[in-house]
Amino acid sequence: MTSTVQPIAPQGLAAPGGHYSHATVANGFVFVSGQLPIAPDGSKLAAxxxxxxxxxxxxxxxxxLQxxxxxxxxxxxxxxxxDAIENWPAFNAIYAEWAGDARPARAIVPTGPLHFGVKVEVEAVATV
Structure with missing residues (x-):
C-alpha cells in the first residue's frame, strides 16, 4: 500500500526557516513540525x-493543525x-487553557538553550 505525504503550508505562519514543512499529512494523521515563537511576520520572539x-x-x-x-x-x-525545567509550571498553565478538554499524550523535555535563544518549542501529532 502506497501512502501519499502531503506537505502543509499554513497561511498566517512565517515560511519555514529550513528544508521542512510546518506540517505533513499522511495515513490520517497530521505531523506538526517543532514550532518556535516566531510571529506571522517572521520576527523571532526571543526577547x-x-x-x-x-x-x-x-x-x-x-x-x-487547522x-x-x-x-x-x-x-x-x-x-x-x-530551555529550563523551571518554566514547566508556567507552560502547563497556559497549555491547559489552550488545550481545554483535550488531553493528548505529552512529553516535556528540558533542553537548555534552544535555536535563536527562544525558551520553548512544541511539536505535535493529531488525527485529520
Whole structure:
C-alpha cells in the first residue's frame, strides 16, 4: 500500500526557516513540525516573556493543525522542549487553557538553550 505525504503550508505562519514543512499529512494523521515563537511576520520572539513565547508557539501549532484539517481536539501526542525545567509550571498553565478538554499524550523535555535563544518549542501529532 502506497501512502501519499502531503506537505502543509499554513497561511498566517512565517515560511519555514529550513528544508521542512510546518506540517505533513499522511495515513490520517497530521505531523506538526517543532514550532518556535516566531510571529506571522517572521520576527523571532526571543526577547519576549516566556508566557508570550508559549502563546505564540501554541498559536502556531493551532494554525498548522487547522490548515491540515485537524484541531486541538484531535491531538494524539505533544512534545514540548523547554530551555529550563523551571518554566514547566508556567507552560502547563497556559497549555491547559489552550488545550481545554483535550488531553493528548505529552512529553516535556528540558533542553537548555534552544535555536535563536527562544525558551520553548512544541511539536505535535493529531488525527485529520
Amino acid at each position: 519576549a516573556s516566556f508566557e508570550e513565547q508559549t502563546r505564540q508557539v501554541l498559536d502556531n501549532v493551532r494554525a498548522a 490548515a491540515a484539517g485537524s484541531g486541538i481536539d484531535r491531538l494524539v501526542q505533544v512534545r514540548v522542549y523547554l
